[in-house]
Amino acid sequence: MSAEYVGLPGAKEAAASVTAVPTHQAIECRVYRRRWLILILFVVYSMSNAMQWIQYSIIGNIVSKFYSVPSSLVDWTSMIYMLSYITLVFPGSWILDKWGIRVAVVIGALGTCLGSWLKVASAQPDRFAIAFAGHTIVAISQVFILSVPARLAAVWFGSDQVSSACSIGVFGNQLGVAIGFVLPPMMVPNSENLSTIGADLSLMYYSIAIFTSVLLGFILIFFQGAPPLPPSPAQAVQRAAENTGFLESVKRLILNPGYILLLLSYGINVGVFYAISTLLNEIVLTYFPGREVDAGRIGLVMVFAGMLGSVMCGMILDKTHKFKETTLAVYGFSLVGMIIYTFTLSCGYIGVVYLTAGLLGFFMTGYLPVGFEFAAELTYPEPEGTSAGLLNGAAQIFGIIFTMFYRWVLEEAGDLWANITLSAALLVGTILTASIKSDLRRQAAHAKNPQP
Structure with a gap:
């Protein structure tokens, strides 16, 4: 069977290299139960990274006072997420395409965990540079998150669930942003005592670092890049393309x-x-x-x-x-x-x-x-x-x-x-x-x- 892409500029050229599966061959497909575990792990992983995006800016006045840095420098803890994506989106996409979902997710989870632990060492007024370095590592790790939901949904879920799975994957990032807005003000309230702020920051840092470490362990043990068999004929064709x-x-x-x-x-x-x-x-x-x-x-x-x-x-x-x-x-x-x-x-x-x-x-x-x-x-x-x-x-x-x-x-x-x-x-x-x-x-x- 052949399909014509009538009236679509560039469509014929774009489709020319797709390897079609002959119609006389049976395409063996299977949807695996473990797909939900894979999706849940990704959602939590995405959340653990996104919750740190606004971590400093939402308590910017407290961070500025504790570390004795200008507000514009605190703003950069948010903007470093944007700058990291701009500079590394192409290498991140290449790794995802070349080495697959598992490698990309493991790299991202490892970076998120490493950056979180580096922040633990920054709960002193003269260590903003260490906090910013740890935050930058976490920001770089998000390059291995934003492009994954659609790929993961297509690789693991059948045609009747792929859109829902993609939406759930994106939901993890949004949920993380929501937590990032509400958690730091609750854990680090304003105080005139810098020692009190330092203790509260330390508690927040340790909580996130331990959480990302446990999550990294689960990902290393349970997360798989792709199932043995494709979940749909469309994915089978894509594998051969x-x-x-x-x-x-x-x-x-x-x-x-x-x-x-x-x-x-x-x-x-x-x-x-x-x-x-x-x-x-x-x-x-x-x-x-x-x-x-x-x-x-x-x-x-x-x-x-x-x-x-x-x-x-x-x-x-x-x-x-x-x-x-x-x-x-x-x-x-x-x-x-x-x-x-x-x-x-x-x-x-x-x-x-x-x-x-x-x-x-x-x-x-x-x-x-x-x-x-x-x-x-x-x-x-x-x-x-x-x-x-x-x-x-x-x-x-x-x-x-x-x-x-x-x-x-x-x-x-x-x-x-x-x-x-x-x-x-x-x-x-x-x-x-x-x-x-x-x-x-x-x-x-x-x-x-x-x-x-």
């Missing part, structure tokens, strides 16, 4: 004008969210002094609301297949949410801040799967992992730029103008999204070739 080459795929993506517009708009949206998350502690304490715990809980509300938004947006896409319309609507509501958040911070009621931050998180984080799916439509038949990886890279670049710019405007003109500039950036992103041509190539392929 020859890759057309990562660089060739990237070249086709950057020549796709719709995808480039989406790349920019996606980077702006997620970059704004990163900037808000990084400086959330400082913004909240400006209006509600001494409410570090509330700053963490507000971040938690943002992430949990975003999880709900992700699920609902995914369901809407499955029901309607209105990819551009949904993307534009979610982006527009993100802009509206940012404007509401900007002009209600000074109202004096922290409950209002919880509400507006939750609204903002619902749309900004809910935008993530919408952007990935729209990219898959615009770039079909390119691998979804490649298009999503470049979107993540753009988000990290914009995250660093917006965080540094947000900090500068905050110090020079105050939080009102800082938030207005982010709102203006979201307005630009909305215009870029509206300019994208709704070229739904994957849907066209489904219509022309209903049978795989």
Whole structure:
């Protein structure tokens, strides 16, 4: 059987190297029960890394006082996650493709554990450099996390469960971010006594280091890269396929004008969210002094609301297949949410801040799967992992730029103008999204070739 990719530029070339399985051969497939253990281990592993992303920034005033470092240096504990991904995404993807899931996960778990233990030695006021070094190692390890969920789901789960498994895999990272918002303010409350802060930091460091060590042991013992038999015929074909080459795929993506517009708009949206998350502690304490715990809980509300938004947006896409319309609507509501958040911070009621931050998180984080799916439509038949990886890279670049710019405007003109500039950036992103041509190539392929 042959399939024609009619009207899809580059599709024939991209599919030319795929080795088809002859129809007269039986494809032996099997779904293994241990797939759930593999998925759960990955979720916990992803969580253990993501929970450390905002670990210092969410208690930035306490960290700055204890280590006697400027707030801008504390901001870099968040931005080092973004910088590490930007610089190492290609080597990380190559290791995942070349050596498989188990090697990538073991390297990431080992790095997360090593960085966590290095932080244990940093619970002294003159050891911020050690804390930052340990945090950097943990940040580098996330390169071996963000690209894994889709691969793991395809390798282990059948066609009727692969999307759900991928969503659960991504959920681990979001859950870790949520824990990272709420745990440090609870474990390290503000105090005028530096010895008390040091003891609390030490307890937090030891707790995370022991947890990541136990997790590393479980991964070494139980985690497998791939089952002996593929879980579906599609995975069997993929195992037999020859890759057309990562660089060739990237070249086709950057020549796709719709995808480039989406790349920019996606980077702006997620970059704004990163900037808000990084400086959330400082913004909240400006209006509600001494409410570090509330700053963490507000971040938690943002992430949990975003999880709900992700699920609902995914369901809407499955029901309607209105990819551009949904993307534009979610982006527009993100802009509206940012404007509401900007002009209600000074109202004096922290409950209002919880509400507006939750609204903002619902749309900004809910935008993530919408952007990935729209990219898959615009770039079909390119691998979804490649298009999503470049979107993540753009988000990290914009995250660093917006965080540094947000900090500068905050110090020079105050939080009102800082938030207005982010709102203006979201307005630009909305215009870029509206300019994208709704070229739904994957849907066209489904219509022309209903049978795989």
